[in-house]
Amino acid sequence: MKTRSPPSTSREGVEVDDFDPLEIDGRWQQMDVKSSGESNSRLSRRSALLLAAALAMVTASLFVGHGSLGSDVDDERVAPIRGTAYLSRDEFKDVRTARAGESVLLTGGLGFIGSHVADLLLHRGFEVTIMDDESNGHNHNEFCQEMVPNNITVVDDFPSFPNTGDDTTQFTHVVHLAAAISVAESMANPVKYENINYGGSEKVINWISEYNKHAGSAGATKVRKLVAASSAAIYGDQPKLLPLQESAPYGGISPYADTKYRMEGLMKSFVEGQNNDGVAEPVSAVALRFFNVFGPRQDPHNPYSGGSIRRRTANCCSFPPTYSHFATQTSGVISLFLEAALTGKDITILGDGAMTRDFVFVKVRQCPVHPACSASSLTIRKDVARAIVLALLQDVKGDASFDVYNVCTGKSITINTLAGQVKQSMDSNSKITHLDPREGDIRESSCNPKGASDGILFKSAVSQEVGLEKTAAWFREDQGRRSRT
Ligand SMILES: NC(=O)c1ccc[n+]([C@@H]2O[C@H](COP(=O)([O-])OP(=O)(O)OC[C@H]3O[C@@H](n4cnc5c(N)ncnc54)[C@H](O)[C@@H]3O)[C@@H](O)[C@H]2O)c1
Numbered sequence: 001m002k003t004r005s006p007p008s009t010s011r012e013g014v015e016v017d018d019f020d021p022l023e024i025d026g027r028w029q030q031m032d033v034k035s036s037g038e039s040n041s042r043l044s045r046r047s048a049l050l051l052a053a054a055l056a057m058v059t060a061s062l063f064v065g066h067g068s069l070g071s072d073v074d075d076e077r078v079a080p081i082r083g084t085a086y087l088s089r090d091e092f093k094d095v096r097t098a099r100a101g102e103s104v105l106l107t108g109g110l111g112f113i114g115s116h117v118a119d120l121l122l123h124r125g126f127e128v129t130i131m132d133d134e135s136n137g138h139n140h141n142e143f144c145q146e147m148v149p150n151n152i153t154v155v156d157d158f159p160s161f162p163n164t165g166d167d168t169t170q171f172t173h174v175v176h177l178a179a180a181i182s183v184a185e186s187m188a189n190p191v192k193y194e195n196i197n198y199g200g201s202e203k204v205i206n207w208i209s210e211y212n213k214h215a216g217s218a219g220a221t222k223v224r225k226l227v228a229a230s231s232a233a234i235y236g237d238q239p240k241l242l243p244l245q246e247s248a249p250y251g252g253i254s255p256y257a258d259t260k261y262r263m264e265g266l267m268k269s270f271v272e273g274q275n276n277d278g279v280a281e282p283v284s285a286v287a288l289r290f291f292n293v294f295g296p297r298q299d300p301h302n303p304y305s306g307g308s309i310r311r312r313t314a315n316c317c318s319f320p321p322t323y324s325h326f327a328t329q330t331s332g333v334i335s336l337f338l339e340a341a342l343t344g345k346d347i348t349i350l351g352d353g354a355m356t357r358d359f360v361f362v363k364v365r366q367c368p369v370h371p372a373c374s375a376s377s378l379t380i381r382k383d384v385a386r387a388i389v390l391a392l393l394q395d396v397k398g399d400a401s402f403d404v405y406n407v408c409t410g411k412s413i414t415i416n417t418l419a420g421q422v423k424q425s426m427d428s429n430s431k432i433t434h435l436d437p438r439e440g441d442i443r444e445s446s447c448n449p450k451g452a453s454d455g456i457l458f459k460s461a462v463s464q465e466v467g468l469e470k471t472a473a474w475f476r477e478d479q480g481r482r483s484r485t
Contacts, residue, residue, distance in 0.1 A: 095389050098125035101221055103170060104392070105159065107131045107204060108177030112298045113229070113290075116363040116385040117175060124389070129153045129169055132178060135196075158207045161214035170221040171211065173392050176204045176228040179260075183233060184438075186256035197259035198266075201228065205270045208283055222281050227391045230264055230287040230404070232358075233257035237442040245448045246289070246404050253442075263287070264404060271402040282400035286391040286456070291408035291447050292333070293384050295362030295467060296474035300335040334359065334468065337419055338475045341428035351437030353416035358408040358447045360384055360460055361467030364474065383409075383467075387458040394456050408447035409460040421465065425472040 104121055108114040109130030121128050133156050153169070160167045179197050180186070186193040205226070212222045235244050236251030250261050267285040274282035340347045363382030387407045419432045452458040462470075 095120065095124055095386060096393060098127075101170065102172045103127040103129070103221075104173045104175060105129050105131060105171050105223075106175045106177070107200075108179065108229075109175075110134060110154070111136060111177060112295075113293060113362055113384055113388075114175075114177045115297055116295070116382070117177070117388050120363060120382060120385045120389055126173075127169070129155060129159060129171075131155050131158065136181065158203070161211050162218040162220035164214060170215065171223050172221050172225075174204065174208055174223055174226045175388060175392060176201060176226065179229065181256070183254045183256045186254050186259075190255035193255045193259045197256070198262050201259075201263040201266055204228075205266055209270070212279075212281075212283065216280070223283055224281065225392055225394075225396070226267065226270075226283055226285040227388055228263060228267060228285070228287050229260075230289045231257065231260045232289050232291045232406070232408070232445065232447065234261045234264075234289065235445075237444075239444050242444060243410065243446040243448040244406065246406055246451045268402045271400045275399045279400075284396040284400045285402045286394070287402075287404045288387060288391060288407045288452075289404065290384060291358040291360050291406065291445065293362050293407075294332075294334040294359050295384075295471050296364050296478075298332055298335040298362070298471075300332055300339040333357075333415065334418065334422070334471060335475075337422040338426065338472055341422050341426035341430045342475055342479055344428065344430055346431045346433045347419050347422065348433045348435055349415050349419060350435050351415075351441065353419065353432075353434060354414050354443075355441065356412040356414050356444045356446060357418075358410070358412045358445060359418070359464045359467070360408050361462040361464070361470070364467075364470045383407075383460050383462050386461075387452060387456065390456045390458050403455055405452040405455055405458070406447050406449060407452060407458070408449050409464060410447060410449040411464065412444075412446040413464060421468055422472070425468055426476075 098121075104126050106114060106118055106121070106128055107130075109118045109128070110132040114130070114132070118128050118130060130153065132154065159169055159171070162170060178200060180193050208223045208226060214220070215222045232244070233254060234250055234252045234257045235241075235248055236253045236257065238244070238248060238251045241248045250257075252258055252261055264287045267287055271282070271285050337347050339345075361383045363385035384407055387405075391403075391405065416432075422428075423430060423432065449458075449460065
């Protein structure tokens with residue numbers, strides 16, 4: 001296993017994005033990033049900035065009365081902790097803190113969703129090892145280190161098994177998000193999707209199986225749970241079955257959908273195999289079928305997430321980027337539209353815009369650092385990241401289980417409505433234009449969220465409108481950061 005530095009974090013000032021005063025005491029002091037010296041010095045500088053920010057927060061909080069609580073602001077917030085910090089109510093309610101020795105291997109942890117999952121896990125005290133080769137481009141998640149000033153290891157290969165290498169990390173949970181994510185690309189290059197999505201998932205499962213055998217003989221901790229990212233793409237176009245339930249048959253129309261569905265099959269066989277073989281402490285597995293995930297750090301410059309065309313340089317992206325902002329069903333449609341609205345370019349919809357999608361928010365933790373940051377600005381809102389962690393921490397007794405859940409809000413909107421909301425949120429003069437529909441795009445998508453609500457107690461807590469507001473604010477700040485570099 002090669003351990004390498006976390007991605008470059010050369011942009012100063014990004015700390016404001018996800019600053020969390022809770023990090024100031026306790027684990028904050030023990031920060032030890034397993035990375036290059038350069039990263040450590042960068043983090044030291046960041047430590048100083050965050051500490052200064054925390055002092056600003058404390059100062060600000062002295063002038064903030066508690067009367068603002070529960071008025072016009074977030075229903076999620078509860079009383080201040082240690083005088084300055086707020087946690088959302090549902091943090092207490094459903095995402096528990098880590099127990100001794102709990103450690104997560106997170107594939108795809110530098111990606112859009114993965115970086116939020118890393119953030120949440122670290123916040124709850126888990127040790128996290130990220131395995132990511134950055135193959136989907138240079139996402140906004142280079143800021144990962146700013147949001148999580150804790151112990152974090154980034155590796156580009158599977159960790160070694162207990163007692164077989166230098167690495168002494170022991171794992172209890174695995175989250176598998178790494179994947180090639182473009183439906184359109186999968187049509188043109190199915191072999192890539194077969195190798196990365198199906199073959200990669202097979203490798204993850206084989207690694208867990210081998211890891212647990214070694215852990216058994218070495219007396220090390222075993223992996224107990226695997227959560228992997230599947231997709232609503234596996235349902236395809238089945239208008240008669242809307243809103244879609246997990247029991248709907250496979251209807252995928254792309255190699256991407258096919259590889260995700262067969263990944264679920266691998267997980268199921270793995271679980272059943274362990275039960276049949278009477279494996280002690282078997283691993284349970286959950287596949288989460290994400291609908292259209294959106295939120296901060298989704299990169300419209302990433303052709304895989306945004307479905308746009310742009311000129312790419314080796315490891316970074318120009319700003320403003322040279323591409324058209326259009327998309328219909330791709331996950332990144334909100335990030336594309338926001339960027340178009342922000343830069344005054346046309347918001348281009350493929351088709352008539354009447355197609356519907358269920359947009360589910362990823363997670364945001366916001367706390368502006370400057371003194372104007374009042375208690376009312378401190379919020380933690382999270383949906384998809386919370387669903388993943390809830391599935392991960394769900395206790396299973398006896399035989400191993402395999403479950404599949406939709407991750408969605410249960411409310412769909414049209415792309416036309418979305419485009420209008422985006423314009424408004426950005427106060428933009430961009431024109432909304434239409435091009436021909438893209439072949440293969442489904443017309444209607446809507447989802448029944450009841451399975452996840454019953455099975456892992458996940459209910460979307462962030463409305464699409466509020467999520468869009470948070471994402472728009474993040475895009476504006478992000479543009480500010482980019483223009484300063
Ligand atoms: N974003 C959505 O709306 C959405 C919807 C449905 C399903 N999903 C699934 O959720 C997961 C995360 O998606 P995302 O939107 O965060 O995408 P993303 O591209 O931002 O993140 C994926 C990460 O995986 C990494 N990766 C890709 N191939 C790898 C490999 N072979 N080895 C190591 N790392 C590799 C990439 O570098 C990237 O950081 C994916 O499995 C995707 O298929 C996402």
